[in-house]
Amino acid sequence: MAGLNIGVNALRTANQLIDMSGDNVANANTPGYHVKTALVEPVLGPSTGPVRIGLGSTVTDVIRVRNELVERALLTHTQLQEKLSQQVDILSQLESLFTEPSDGGLDARLGDFFDAVDLLASQPDDPTLREALAQKAYAVADVFHRLDDGLQSVANDLQSSTDSIVSQINALTDRIAALNSQIQAVVTSGSSAPDLKDTRDQLITELAQLMNITVYEGDYGVVSISCSGALLVDRNLSSPLRTIQEDGKTYIAAVGSIGQRIRVSEGRLAAILEMANDVVPRYQSSLDDLADSFRRAVNLVHTTGVGANGRFHALEGTNALLGMQPLSDLGYGVPAGTDERLVINVADDATGEVTQYELSLDTTLSADAFLISLRDSINANVNHVTASIDEGKLRLQADSGYAFDFALPYDPNPARPGDITAANPTSPSILDAYSGDRNLEYDVTFLNAGQIGTDPITIQIQAREPGGPVLRTLTRQIDATYAPGGAIELENGLKLTLTAGNVAAGDSFSFVAHASMDTAGVLDALGLNTLFNGLGAGLIEVADRVYQDPANLAGALRPVPGDNHRLLDMSALRSAKSVASGSATLHEYYRSMVSDVATTRSTRTVAQQNEDQLVKDLQNRRDSVSGVSVDEEMTRIMQSRTLYQGALKYISTINQLMNDLFDLV
Amino acid sequence: MRVTQTMLDRNLVYGMNRDLERLSKLNEQLSTGQRINTFSDDVPGADAVLRLQRANGRIGTYLENIDSAGSMLSSATSTLQSVSEVMTQIRQLAVQAATETYSDTDRQIMAQGVDNMLNTLVSLANVDLKGNYVFAGEATHTSPYAVTKDAAGQVQSVTYQGEMVSTEAGVGPRSTTEMNLVGEGIFRRTGDIFRSVMQLRDAMKAGDTQAINQLLGALDTSHTDITVSLGRLGERQNQLQVMKASLQTLKGLNDQGIADKQGADMAQVTVEYNSMQALLQMVMKIAAQGAMPSIMDYM
Numbered sequence: 001m002a003g004l005n006i007g008v009n010a011l012r013t014a015n016q017l018i019d020m021s022g023d024n025v026a027n028a029n030t031p032g033y034h035v036k037t038a039l040v041e042p043v044l045g046p047s048t049g050p051v052r053i054g055l056g057s058t059v060t061d062v063i064r065v066r067n068e069l070v071e072r073a074l075l076t077h078t079q080l081q082e083k084l085s086q087q088v089d090i091l092s093q094l095e096s097l098f099t100e101p102s103d104g105g106l107d108a109r110l111g112d113f114f115d116a117v118d119l120l121a122s123q124p125d126d127p128t129l130r131e132a133l134a135q136k137a138y139a140v141a142d143v144f145h146r147l148d149d150g151l152q153s154v155a156n157d158l159q160s161s162t163d164s165i166v167s168q169i170n171a172l173t174d175r176i177a178a179l180n181s182q183i184q185a186v187v188t189s190g191s192s193a194p195d196l197k198d199t200r201d202q203l204i205t206e207l208a209q210l211m212n213i214t215v216y217e218g219d220y221g222v223v224s225i226s227c228s229g230a231l232l233v234d235r236n237l238s239s240p241l242r243t244i245q246e247d248g249k250t251y252i253a254a255v256g257s258i259g260q261r262i263r264v265s266e267g268r269l270a271a272i273l274e275m276a277n278d279v280v281p282r283y284q285s286s287l288d289d290l291a292d293s294f295r296r297a298v299n300l301v302h303t304t305g306v307g308a309n310g311r312f313h314a315l316e317g318t319n320a321l322l323g324m325q326p327l328s329d330l331g332y333g334v335p336a337g338t339d340e341r342l343v344i345n346v347a348d349d350a351t352g353e354v355t356q357y358e359l360s361l362d363t364t365l366s367a368d369a370f371l372i373s374l375r376d377s378i379n380a381n382v383n384h385v386t387a388s389i390d391e392g393k394l395r396l397q398a399d400s401g402y403a404f405d406f407a408l409p410y411d412p413n414p415a416r417p418g419d420i421t422a423a424n425p426t427s428p429s430i431l432d433a434y435s436g437d438r439n440l441e442y443d444v445t446f447l448n449a450g451q452i453g454t455d456p457i458t459i460q461i462q463a464r465e466p467g468g469p470v471l472r473t474l475t476r477q478i479d480a481t482y483a484p485g486g487a488i489e490l491e492n493g494l495k496l497t498l499t500a501g502n503v504a505a506g507d508s509f510s511f512v513a514h515a516s517m518d519t520a521g522v523l524d525a526l527g528l529n530t531l532f533n534g535l536g537a538g539l540i541e542v543a544d545r546v547y548q549d550p551a552n553l554a555g556a557l558r559p560v561p562g563d564n565h566r567l568l569d570m571s572a573l574r575s576a577k578s579v580a581s582g583s584a585t586l587h588e589y590y591r592s593m594v595s596d597v598a599t600t601r602s603t604r605t606v607a608q609q610n611e612d613q614l615v616k617d618l619q620n621r622r623d624s625v626s627g628v629s630v631d632e633e634m635t636r637i638m639q640s641r642t643l644y645q646g647a648l649k650y651i652s653t654i655n656q657l658m659n660d661l662f663d664l665v
Numbered sequence: 666m667r668v669t670q671t672m673l674d675r676n677l678v679y680g681m682n683r684d685l686e687r688l689s690k691l692n693e694q695l696s697t698g699q700r701i702n703t704f705s706d707d708v709p710g711a712d713a714v715l716r717l718q719r720a721n722g723r724i725g726t727y728l729e730n731i732d733s734a735g736s737m738l739s740s741a742t743s744t745l746q747s748v749s750e751v752m753t754q755i756r757q758l759a760v761q762a763a764t765e766t767y768s769d770t771d772r773q774i775m776a777q778g779v780d781n782m783l784n785t786l787v788s789l790a791n792v793d794l795k796g797n798y799v800f801a802g803e804a805t806h807t808s809p810y811a812v813t814k815d816a817a818g819q820v821q822s823v824t825y826q827g828e829m830v831s832t833e834a835g836v837g838p839r840s841t842t843e844m845n846l847v848g849e850g851i852f853r854r855t856g857d858i859f860r861s862v863m864q865l866r867d868a869m870k871a872g873d874t875q876a877i878n879q880l881l882g883a884l885d886t887s888h889t890d891i892t893v894s895l896g897r898l899g900e901r902q903n904q905l906q907v908m909k910a911s912l913q914t915l916k917g918l919n920d921q922g923i924a925d926k927q928g929a930d931m932a933q934v935t936v937e938y939n940s941m942q943a944l945l946q947m948v949m950k951i952a953a954q955g956a957m958p959s960i961m962d963y964m
């Protein structure tokens with residue numbers, strides 16, 4: 001008779017069931033815990049003849065309740081959710097860098113700069129307005145620095161995040177591999193090791209938050225994990241990862257592999273790598289492009305102007321041009337050309353007589369060679385100006401009594417001795433800005449003799465490209481109503497004035513009006529008479545010469561206090577398509593950059609919110625299967641209690657039976 | 666479906682976080698009074714706000730330039746009105762001197778008076794506004810009219826030292842206006858005011874009534890020049906006023922546009938905020954009370 005054995009088995013089973021429910025309740029809030037259920041099986045009894053009566057029940061194993069499909073979906077969506085949430089974090093950080101819309105953003109600072117230019121144009125020699133413009137220029141450079149610093153620090157943060165995530169991954173895979181071997185040991189001994197598996201699977205979830213992984217279930221409950229085909233955990237072995245740097249980008253590879261990159265497509269690491277390798281560098285280079293376009297555009301105007309101090313007696317370049325790279329490749333935006341032109345005006349301080357020298361430049365030469373050829377060309381061709389090189393910087397020095405500039409695009413007193421043959425000759429001069437878009441030579445001929453301001457005189461003006469055929473002929477009539485010194489309109493903004501005096505029939509003179517004084521913009525590269533210096537958003541700064549003395553702000557063509565032509569040109573840059581190969585204005589380019597960050601952030605935020613909802617729903621579905629229901633467990637405990645009570649009753653009945661039996665003896 | 670307490674708690678937390686997020690957005694809008702606080706709140710809206718703000722920055726500059734040009738024009742106008750008065754006096758003297766009622770001695774005295782008035786004319790033409798000469802064109806620091814005098818201190822010649830072009834500054838998207846004037850275009854437009862007056866003085870000194878009579882025409886021409894210029898300046902002042910008014914209207918419209926785009930509808934935000942808060946309070950109360958009845962309650 002196996003009666004007592006059956007009772008003992010039943011008591012043990014009930015005890016174990018109660019313990020298991022207790023364990024379940026205790027772990028109701030443990031992350032990654034799956035509700036446990038006991039496998040209860042009948043105990044086979046010995047066969048006594050044709051009948052076999054069992055020996056009660058026993059708990060053979062405790063297993064986890066889980067739905068594999070939901071678990072896998074959850075793992076996949078955790079990877080997506082973490083990637084999106086990390087992206088949104090970084091994009092929010094980027095967006096807040098730009099501080100738009102506000103009065104302190106780059107858009108406002110650029111606007112302020114151009115407004116200050118417009119304001120100065122109304123009184124070009126006002127020292128207060130000049131100082132204000134210098135300060136606004138400084139403010140623009142300042143915001144460029146702030147943005148550049150901000151982007152750089154985001155880039156640095158991303159770099160250190162990558163390193164820390166990779167070490168987290170390595171710690172996780174290491175522990176997972178260790179747990180695998182424990183699980184294998186336990187499973188081999190016949191138990192299913194549910195708690196160890198829970199612990200391991202929780203680590204796998206943590207790993208999935210960091211990167212995309214695929215989990216393969218093997219024998220004995222052991223798993224292998226791979227990322228984009230590279231094994232991270234192979235049963236009880238883990239293979240650690242490392243970061244590698246190539247072309248300034250960060251990649252992930254296995255330790256010991258020969259630069260074989262592992263493509264990380266999901267998880268926080270994927271977001272960080274995407275931001276560090278593509279997004280942040282893209283904004284950095286956009287910002288640099290913007291700063292360079294701004295510097296270049298402003299300098300092309302500024303270098304070909306003169307300031308309130310008039311023409312230069314000496315001028316020193318701020319940029320050292322050194323090395324074997326062609327000048328056109330140095331990043332200043334100088335085009336490659338073998339016949340670019342630079343025009344230098346040299347004025348005699350005493351007489352005001354201006355002589356123009358046009359130099360031919362080859363910007364495809366190496367920086368060193370270019371500088372030497374420019375120096376030699378100036379020294380050989382330009383009278384009264386001496387060029388020298390000091391550590392890659394060009395220095396120009398005018399002889400005493402002479403001054404030079406790169407501003408006025410024509411010879412203001414074009415008549416050479418002998419051009420006007422009449423006695424007591426008139427002295428013609430040219431005025432104002434030249435708005436033509438190419439170089440033109442103007443031949444001015446007086447068709448009849450007479451006295452300026454008294455006699456009727458017909459003036460014929462022929463325009464041609466230098467050395468080319470006549471493009472058009474203009475005629476102007478003056479008579480007694482002409483006040484000597486009055487302006488006679490020519491074309492393209494040019495004006496002719498004639499002093500009192502005489503002309504003879506056929507007297508003529510000619511002059512060339514230059515569309516550009518510096519066709520390749522080499523003055524910007526040399527740092528001669530610039531407003532801004534420095535390449536890129538991090539280095540752009542107001543030229544010291546101007547910042548220390550705003551009188552050096554070059555807003556004029558002629559050294560006249562009310563001349564503002566270069567300021568008007570500068571103001572026009574506001575609406576000029578000067579960025580991204582002429583496709584956008586400065587403001588447009590900047591705004592599209594900020595819009596891009598903001599739009600990306602908005603769309604990713606929406607995606608993240610959807611993913612959050614999805615993950616929450618999947619977690620609920622998982623809990624619907626694997627979560628601990630306290631009520632359920634309490635009911636189970638009651639069931640087990642009933643079982644326990646029954647077993648006790650049974651044992652006491654058996655005991656009674658035994659006693660009855662003894663009584664018989 | 667099997668439901669566990671964790672699921673209920675998760676739903677509560679999720680809902681509360683969403684509500685709190687929305688509440689914090691509304692809170693930000695309430696505290697700043699602005700609907701757009703970062704660019705991503707409304708990308709096209711924020712872009713438009715930047716455009717309008719920059720446009721208003723420009724308009725601000727234009728308005729300042731209009732004011733500068735306006736005060737220059739006022740100064741020029743009042744100067745030319747004085748010139749015109751002096752010319753009237755000179756003409757009266759000329760008419761008197763042309764009659765035979767006056768003796769040569771009288772004419773000598775008149776000549777002296779005319780010379781004084783010539784000096785007045787020159788000093789009027791050299792008027793400056795805050796250190797900038799009005800009639801010197803771009804040469805704003807050069808006194809435009811220089812005189813040479815003979816030993817007796819009488820003006821012998823008046824020469825223009827200014828520039829023949831004037832400074833133009835922006836007063837609108839595509840329009841500029843002169844910030845100073847070219848004296849030669851006013852005082853020597855068709856006549857030559859200084860030469861005529863000098864000739865008159867010399868004719869008076871010489872007692873040449875016939876010459877004086879002939880000079881009356883030249884004086885009138887010069888006077889007409891001044892009147893014409895006065896008319897032009899007045900017309901330009903009117904144009905600037907019109908331009909100023911339209912720029913101010915535009916600025917107002919832009920401000921309105923910025924407010925419409927960026928400003929929060931406070932009434933609506935307040936209502937939303939309150940209802941959001943009520944909702945959140947409800948959710949929190951449920952969460953705090955532990956919500957679901959459990960079998961534990963009956964054991």
